[in-house]
Amino acid sequence: MRKLLNTLYITTPEAYLSKDGLNVVVSVKQEEIFRIPILNIEGIVTFGYMGASPGLMKLCADNGVSLTFLSPSGRFISRVQGPIKGNVLLRKKQYLLSDDQAYTMHLSRLFIGGKIQNYRNILRRFIRDNGVNTEVEDAASLLLIRKNELLRARDLDQLRGIEGDAANVYFGVLPHLILNQKVDFIFKGRNRRPPKDAVNAMLSFAYTLIANDVAAALETVGLDPYVGFLHSLRPGRTSLALDLMEEIRAYLGDRLVLSLINRKQICIKDFCMQGDEGVVMTDSGKKIFLSAWQSRKKEFIIHPYLGEKIPVGLLPYVQSVLLARYMRGDLDNYPVFLIS
Structure with a gap:
C-alpha cells in the first residue's frame, strides 16, 4: 500500500x-x-x-x-506534473473505452449512483444521530427514487438530469444539518463562480482540493485524468478526476464543512466579501480549513471493498487503483466507494 x-x-x-x-x-x-x-x-x-x-x-x-x-x-x-508514469497500454485501453457508449453509460451510472447513495447515507446518519426530521427523511426517500431512475436512463443527458435533481434535493435540506451558528452560516442552495455565502465558499474550496488529489492519484496509477466518461471532454478539464470524485465529494468535502461549522472550529469572521456578491475565506480561514483537512486525511477507515484499514487521504488513490484494475479487466466491475 x-x-x-x-x-x-x-x-x-x-x-x-x-x-x-x-x-x-x-x-x-x-x-x-x-x-x-x-x-x-x-x-x-x-x-x-x-x-x-x-x-x-x-x-x-x-x-x-x-x-x-x-x-x-x-x-x-x-x-x-513530472513525466507520465504507468503502463501506456492502460491509457490506450482508457481512450478506447471512452468511445464505447455502453461502457461509458455503465461507469457513469456507477459514479452517479455512488454519489446519490452517499447523499442518502449522510442524511440517514443525521437522522440516526439527531432524531426524526420529516424534511430530511422525505429527502432521503426521494433520493432513493432518483437512484432507481438511473437504471432507466437511456443516455448521458438523462443521467446528468437525474444527478442534477438529486443534488437539488440533497442541498435543499442541507441547512437542517447545520446545528450551530445557524444565523451566520445561512445556506439557500448550491452556488459558485463566485460562491455567494460562507457555506458555498467552503464547499467550493473543498471540491477544488478533492479534484486536485484525485487528478494526482489518477496520474500516479497511469490513467489520464483528462479523459473521462460522465463529464464531457474539454481542453484543460480533468474530466476523469471529476468523474471519480463524484462518489467521494460528500464524504470528504460536505462532512468536513458541516463539522467545522457545528463544532465552531470556524466562524463567520473567517470570511470576507469579494466584489459585489462573492464570499471567500480569509487567510486565517484557509489555515483553519487546511489544518482540519490535513487532520481528516490522517484518520483511518476500513475500506468497504478491500476490507483493509487505510488513511482517508489515500481514498482517491485506492479508488484510482480499483478503476484501473476494472479497465484492465482484472475486476468484473468497478467497486464504488460507499459510506455507511
Whole structure:
C-alpha cells in the first residue's frame, strides 16, 4: 500500500517557492520563512501568483511531487506534473473505452449512483444521530427514487438530469444539518463562480482540493485524468478526476464543512466579501480549513471493498487503483466507494 505523505499548502499570496539541494524553500520578500525536504511531501498547493523557480519545478518533477497553483480565492489555475508514469497500454485501453457508449453509460451510472447513495447515507446518519426530521427523511426517500431512475436512463443527458435533481434535493435540506451558528452560516442552495455565502465558499474550496488529489492519484496509477466518461471532454478539464470524485465529494468535502461549522472550529469572521456578491475565506480561514483537512486525511477507515484499514487521504488513490484494475479487466466491475 502506498504511504500517505503530507501536502504542503502555501496560503501566503506573496510567497515564492525555490529549492536548496533537496529542500523546498518558501520565501516572502526574499526572506526565507520555511523549508521542508522534498522527500517528506507528496504535493504542493500554493494560493498566490508569485510562482516557483524552474529549479523547484524540476525538483518536484524528479521526485513525483505535484505542484498546483490556485488563485487566492481557491480557483484552479494549473498543475505541474513530472513525466507520465504507468503502463501506456492502460491509457490506450482508457481512450478506447471512452468511445464505447455502453461502457461509458455503465461507469457513469456507477459514479452517479455512488454519489446519490452517499447523499442518502449522510442524511440517514443525521437522522440516526439527531432524531426524526420529516424534511430530511422525505429527502432521503426521494433520493432513493432518483437512484432507481438511473437504471432507466437511456443516455448521458438523462443521467446528468437525474444527478442534477438529486443534488437539488440533497442541498435543499442541507441547512437542517447545520446545528450551530445557524444565523451566520445561512445556506439557500448550491452556488459558485463566485460562491455567494460562507457555506458555498467552503464547499467550493473543498471540491477544488478533492479534484486536485484525485487528478494526482489518477496520474500516479497511469490513467489520464483528462479523459473521462460522465463529464464531457474539454481542453484543460480533468474530466476523469471529476468523474471519480463524484462518489467521494460528500464524504470528504460536505462532512468536513458541516463539522467545522457545528463544532465552531470556524466562524463567520473567517470570511470576507469579494466584489459585489462573492464570499471567500480569509487567510486565517484557509489555515483553519487546511489544518482540519490535513487532520481528516490522517484518520483511518476500513475500506468497504478491500476490507483493509487505510488513511482517508489515500481514498482517491485506492479508488484510482480499483478503476484501473476494472479497465484492465482484472475486476468484473468497478467497486464504488460507499459510506455507511
